[in-house]
Amino acid sequence: MRIAAFLTTFLLIINLSAQVIHPPIGRTSTPDNAEIKLTLIARIHSHTPKTYDALDVYEPDIISPKSVSFLEEKGKFYVNSLEGYMTVVFDMKTFRKIKSIHHDFTEKDAKLFKETTVLNYEFLKKYDQPNVFKGKPVEQCFSHEKKYLWVTYYRRDYDPNAMEPSAVAIIDTDKDVIVRVMPTGPLPKMIACSPDNKYIAVTHWGDNTIGIIDVSSGDPAKFKYVQHLVVDYQQKFSASQNQGSINRDSQCGLCLRGTAFTADSRYLLVGRMGGGGIAVFDMKDFSYLGTTLGMRTNVRHLVVTKNYLYLSSNKSGYVQKTSIKKFIDYVVNTTDKNKNYTDWQECFAGAGARTIEVSDDEKYIFAACNNASSIVVIRASDMVKVAEVQADSFPVGLAIRKNNYLLISTSQAHPGVGGGNCVDVYFVRYNKK
Secondary structure (H helix, E strand, O other): OHHHHHHHHHHHHHHHHOOOOOOOOOOEOEOOOOOEEEEEEEEEEOOOOOOOOOOEEEOOOOOOEEEEEEEHHHOEEEEEEHHHOEEEEEEOOOOOEEEEEEOEEOHHHHHHOOOOOOOOOOOOOOOOOOOOEEEEEEEEEEEOOOOEEEEEEEEEOOOOOOOOOOEEEEEEOOOOEEEEEEEOOOOEEEEEEOOOOOEEEEEEOOOOEEEEEEOOOOOHHHOEEEEEEEOOOOOOOOOOOOOOOOOOOOOOOOOEEEEEEOOOOOEEEEEEOOOOOEEEEEOOOOEEEEEEEOOOOOEEEEEEOOOEEEEEEOOOOEEEEEEHHHHHHHHHHOOOOOOEOOOOEEEEOOOOEEEEEEOOOOOEEEEEEOOOOEEEEEEOOOOEEEEEEEOOOOEEEEEEOOOOOEEEEEEOOEOOOEOOOEEEEEEEEEOOO
């Protein structure tokens, strides 16, 4: 058994190593005559100090980048540097760093914390100063017309197994400073703001729950938790379980990931990477409407617009689409105990489909394909792949500008394999057909 496990790991490393690539600046998508064309115009990275192109930018603060978000109105974008414990702010014109926001808290930062724990969570062992820590920033979202940027911490640095309460930072985007840190449950990943700016949903990958924060006041000092939503069951942990090294990327119960509100803020959808399906909550009374199956399993990312629901299935590599109205109507009105919604259009994007983005006009879907080390473009009308461009190894995060002409992907490193540690910037050109 040990030999078999070793061979499996060895072959996986060989396979991944073959994908450790850094495409040159100027690389374009294929096919050449496609209706849309992506060109790699800049790269920000920490893997090679010596570069030969002005737009091949060496930036040591980019360490295993995860999510990225544009703030077009203020001419910048934000990258969460997971292993660097930083959110790095970049200028949209020069692609140079403006500032690094450090998620490193000492006794002097006590004023940022109004509470130590929430939602009946407790630390598994006694900490004299639980709010002295470094946080690993993973996902992000804006609230209040992008006045605030919310950044979840995969874990606190003193919690190697991510079994204890973590936290979320609130950043003032005018000053790019943290104005408050709120506790969360274990291992929060995705975070979403309701379109009406009433609620923030913090999805706990670590224990099958979602924390709901009332942000309707618009004042960070008054933000407060009002609900603790549970998908099927809540995982509980004890000090005796928190021993040795535990892989929480796989040992995560239902592994809740993709999180999105409907356009009217009425319903909250949460994808289950483990167990399959999408869990739905009615935000009017916070009731759990159950989990609906029928889509491909291993649901990783959700995007909800006024008219459609889009999702990525990581293991299968597919991107799917359906009418959000039809989906919600089915969830609310079906009498079938085993909910199985099957009205999907789909397209194979590529191995390891992760984050997806949708153009403003919903004509195109962009997908970061981690194992394929590529960015794929899908025509939404008929779900056909129309273009693909090579990316720095292992892309995970994705963001597109409001005007759809600039696309950014983030590439994480694989431990023991290499690659990653890059932020790729693509110019998007729409060719007339």
